[in-house]
Amino acid sequence: MSDELSFNHDAVLLNEAVAAVLGVKSLPNNDNESLQVSGIYVDATFGRGGHSRLLLSQLADDAQLIVFDKDPTAISVAEQLASTDSRVKIVHDSFATLTTSLAAMGITQVDGLMADLGISSPQIDDGSRGFSFMRDGAVDMRMDTSRGQPVSEWLEQVDGETLANVLYEFGEERHSRRIARAIKAMDSYTSTLELAEVIKVAHPNWQRGKHPATQSFQAMRIFINNELGDVESFLQQSIPVIKAGGQLAVISFHSLEDRLIKQFLQRHSKGQYPEDENLPIRPDRPRYFGKPKRVGPSKVEIATNPRSRSAWLRSATRTDAVANVLDSENNK
Incomplete structure (x- = not known):
């Protein structure tokens, strides 16, 4: 680490x-x-x-x-x-x-x-924390790594509708349902770069100068840390x-x-x-x-x-x- x-x-x-x-x-x-x-x-x-x-x-x-x-x-x-x-x-x-x-x-x-x-x-720049879609690391995103559930475990358990609601409510992601379906189709959630790429491919409308995974990563981070x-x-x-x-x-x-x-x-x-x-x-x-x-x-x-x-x-x-x-x- x-x-x-x-x-x-x-x-x-x-x-x-x-x-x-x-x-x-x-x-x-x-x-x-x-x-x-x-x-x-x-x-x-x-x-x-x-x-x-x-x-x-x-x-x-x-x-x-x-x-x-x-x-x-x-x-x-x-x-x-x-x-x-x-x-x-x-x-x-x-x-x-x-x-x-x-x-x-x-x-x-x-x-x-x-x-x-x-x-x-420092939290963004350290890929091992899982906050960044620009560096590879575990899909964690917890502020306090000594307690709570990492995003990877939550994604394994959450249903697609709830995931879509989280992406929409906390990330203001207009394409939340489409992205949620793509995320739930993944075999595992062990890599932030893989997760970001899946979101990127699923996202139909990229905003210039903004990575298509920005709002989804923000939403999951905000949710998992309340x-x-x-x-x-x-x-x-x-x-x-x-x-x-x-x-x-x-x-x-x-x-x-x-x-x-x-x-x-x-x-x-x-x-x-x-x-x-x-x-x-x-x-x-x-x-x-x-x-x-x-x-x-x-x-x-x-x-x-x-x-x-x-x-x-x-x-x-x-x-x-x-x-x-x-x-x-x-x-x-």
């Missing part, structure tokens, strides 16, 4: 995300300067630690940084960082366990919470976890994730129930967040790191409405 520690990863929207989670417009231009911010912060997707390291450089000595990741190799990198910086605490689990994992540390609220969703460059379910749970937990005046900053890379974040922040910053809720009178709800902000990568970043081109950073400040609501509910 390849050693992922040798793969490079450029953190996307690095300065922008760290500035957002700290609630400042920008970071000091001088590398020798630091904001020296106190408090408790969470990097919910440590990856290879790019965002965490920059955040640590702006935190005071009495601050804490809790890092989450499902990937065992990412946790190994985090352990190296924690061995040299006592402010770092590690959670080897999904950010969907945010509330319970923090509670186990005696933490109920934090000053800032950030996440960089999706998969990292990525959208974890994001929804994480966002809901952010409401009571972030202190009044604290910050939420989330980077996404595809439309399904970005839509969840956008709708969540819109809903909880406008202080109203969704229009489709079946209520005779829709009462106002507390505004949990201030007006959301959205930032994309610069032309310079896209030129130096093409994988950043689809990224969006959405951020917002948590208002004091949450504390008031929780207090009133607790006093009932």
Whole structure:
């Protein structure tokens, strides 16, 4: 198995995300300067630690940084960082366990919470992980290789209709049924290149500049890791976890994730129930967040790191409405 520690990863929207989670417009231009911010912060997707390291450089000595990741190799990198910086605490689990994992540390609220969703460059570049259709490897695609079912086993068991639904729902693949039939006709699922070739042959309409297996691989990865379910749970937990005046900053890379974040922040910053809720009178709800902000990568970043081109950073400040609501509910 390849050693992922040798793969490079450029953190996307690095300065922008760290500035957002700290609630400042920008970071000091001088590398020798630091904001020296106190408090408790969470990097919910440590990856290879790019965002965490920059955040640590702006935190005071009495601050804490809790890092989450499902990937065992990412946790190994985090352990190296924690061995040299006592402010770092590690959670080897999904950010969907945010509330319970923090509670186990005696933490109920934090000053800032950030996440960089999706998969990292090392995970893509390491063929043995099975995320890439450009490199051969086992059809695995699990973020956490220590638990759960690899995609190869799932494909052996799943029926064609369910597979087609997954490809359509999580990959937005218009030709899902045709591709699902071709996949189910395969003798085995041991090679990512073979799987990608079967999808390529079955796909009737290739989009220029995009591999025909892109959406199908995305769909299987998202499904097997319950990525959208974890994001929804994480966002809901952010409401009571972030202190009044604290910050939420989330980077996404595809439309399904970005839509969840956008709708969540819109809903909880406008202080109203969704229009489709079946209520005779829709009462106002507390505004949990201030007006959301959205930032994309610069032309310079896209030129130096093409994988950043689809990224969006959405951020917002948590208002004091949450504390008031929780207090009133607790006093009932």
